Amino acid sequence: MQPSGIRAFFDLVLGMKDVISLGVGEPDFVTPWQIREAGIYSLEQGFTSYTSNKGLYKLRLGLHRYLKNKFGLDYCPDEEILITVGVSEGLDLVLRAIINPGDKVLVPVPSYVSYGPVTELAGGTPVYIDTSKDGFKITPELLKKHIDKKVKAIVLNYPTNPTGVSYRRKELEEINKVLLKHKILCISDEVYGDLTYDFGHTAFPSLPGAKKNTVYFNGFSKSFAMTGWRVGFACGPKEIIAAMTKIHQYTIMCVPITSQMAAAEALASGKRSVEQMKREYDRRRQLMTTELNSLGLKCFRPQGAFYIFPSIKCTGLSSMDFSRKLLEEEKVAVVPGTAFGSCCEGYIRISYASSLENLKEALSRIKRFLQKRTPRA
Amino acid sequence: MDEILEILEKDGRASIEDIAKMIRKKPDEVKKSIRKYEKEGAILKYKAVINKDLIKDSESEVRALIEVNIVPQKDLGFDKIAERIYSFPEVTSCYLISGTYDLLVVVEGRNLHTVSNFVAEKLSCMENVRGTATHFLLKKYKEDGVILKHKSDENKRIAISY
Numbered sequence: 047m048q049p050s051g052i053r054a055f056f057d058l059v060l061g062m063k064d065v066i067s068l069g070v071g072e073p074d075f076v077t078p079w080q081i082r083e084a085g086i087y088s089l090e091q092g093f094t095s096y097t098s099n100k101g102l103y104k105l106r107l108g109l110h111r112y113l114k115n116k117f118g119l120d121y122c123p124d125e126e127i128l129i130t131v132g133v134s135e136g137l138d139l140v141l142r143a144i145i146n147p148g149d150k151v152l153v154p155v156p157s158y159v160s161y162g163p164v165t166e167l168a169g170g171t172p173v174y175i176d177t178s179k180d181g182f183k184i185t186p187e188l189l190k191k192h193i194d195k196k197v198k199a200i201v202l203n204y205p206t207n208p209t210g211v212s213y214r215r216k217e218l219e220e221i222n223k224v225l226l227k228h229k230i231l232c233i234s235d236e237v238y239g240d241l242t243y244d245f246g247h248t249a250f251p252s253l254p255g256a257k258k259n260t261v262y263f264n265g266f267s268k269s270f271a272m273t274g275w276r277v278g279f280a281c282g283p284k285e286i287i288a289a290m291t292k293i294h295q296y297t298i299m300c301v302p303i304t305s306q307m308a309a310a311e312a313l314a315s316g317k318r319s320v321e322q323m324k325r326e327y328d329r330r331r332q333l334m335t336t337e338l339n340s341l342g343l344k345c346f347r348p349q350g351a352f353y354i355f356p357s358i359k360c361t362g363l364s365s366m367d368f369s370r371k372l373l374e375e376e377k378v379a380v381v382p383g384t385a386f387g388s389c390c391e392g393y394i395r396i397s398y399a400s401s402l403e404n405l406k407e408a409l410s411r412i413k414r415f416l417q418k419r420t421p422r423a
Numbered sequence: 424m425d426e427i428l429e430i431l432e433k434d435g436r437a438s439i440e441d442i443a444k445m446i447r448k449k450p451d452e453v454k455k456s457i458r459k460y461e462k463e464g465a466i467l468k469y470k471a472v473i474n475k476d477l478i479k480d481s482e483s484e485v486r487a488l489i490e491v492n493i494v495p496q497k498d499l500g501f502d503k504i505a506e507r508i509y510s511f512p513e514v515t516s517c518y519l520i521s522g523t524y525d526l527l528v529v530v531e532g533r534n535l536h537t538v539s540n541f542v543a544e545k546l547s548c549m550e551n552v553r554g555t556a557t558h559f560l561l562k563k564y565k566e567d568g569v570i571l572k573h574k575s576d577e578n579k580r581i582a583i584s585y
Contacts, residue, residue: 069584070583072580119508205444325426332447333441
């Protein structure tokens, strides 16, 4: 299901020592202490049992309040919220719950790697929409071109991994109109939502008429630096959440209680930490955009997440060759753009979830790497 | 707080060029702001945070936290007497605090003896000082937001992931 060269490249990175990696898809921060402490305390108190399938009530109630305050969204903690093992599990659940054999699911690419394969595993057919000619954004026109009667849903992800692209409310409203008109369910992965820099993040279900047509996904991994705890959540119409819960209860049972307790604490007291981390990412974002452009690796200024997606076309190398040579010659790891869709030949994904010191060292190595390839006139 | 200050508070060595890139301003503007802060005294000083436990050749240092009870002076309150105390070079920090005591004074000396001499001969006998309680520091865990433990280089994240 995955281009085999990429697996081999990953193995090469993992087998090498002293690499500066800009290829990591998770925060470089450790989970804020008060959240870790809550997890430890829950263990000391003996919270080692199962929870309800849907997840701890106090966590669902916390999420209900959080979404209400932040986006004015009113999800019932009893019927419309499900705690999942990260967003990954939630996406698998929703696709398995809604897809009938032969159904199509639209996947704008470049995209996070799982959307297509999970659609296939659920018996559906992913329809990839190439956004590379439209600034890596899905537009109503592009969307309309790919709609037919078999299309059941679309997987949106913004801010987007791997490009860092995000959308303003107006743009989302236009997309929403098309989806409502053609009765296409919106599966919205907004796990990077808290890391939006230039404008406020709009939750898709907060758009006019969108709530009953959207399953909203978010998690604690990126905003609270809690990737390893594996806690995400899905919010949506109660029929879909009920179907997802059915699969979840037979396959997963419930998310580990320690992680859920820690997540509840994150909601209660983590806001300040999220803000601090966001400010730090923002500074790195500005630095990286300026520096990469001045090195000749053209890229737009990303609006969210912690990725930047420069073009390496000026080198004449393929994404894979560039990544492999950069690793071998300068010990800097990046992810070839082609990992996120075949339309991304000529691009690489750089993650700035790394210390400023590392980023600066990596930039100077990339500079040396590029200088070797551009003979002076 | 201004982002420039926030960056410098974390890393006093951050260069003007890097700060400018991080906050998308011109280097000249950043330079001007920093000069202004320095002139106004908002930025007082740049220094390294040193973990003295790791410096083998340094003479051992003793540190004490001293709670000082003083009689405030008419019109001047605590400030005048505080000034007389914090002007001693042995005093590294001095705070006015609420509670049972008035001043918390941090004193550093070469050994126990020098610190107790300072308390006995300089501090306690000042007029307006009603009493002192000296606490010698046994171990430092964290100072000014820095945990005094050598960080391991171990990278806990896997080197590449989606």
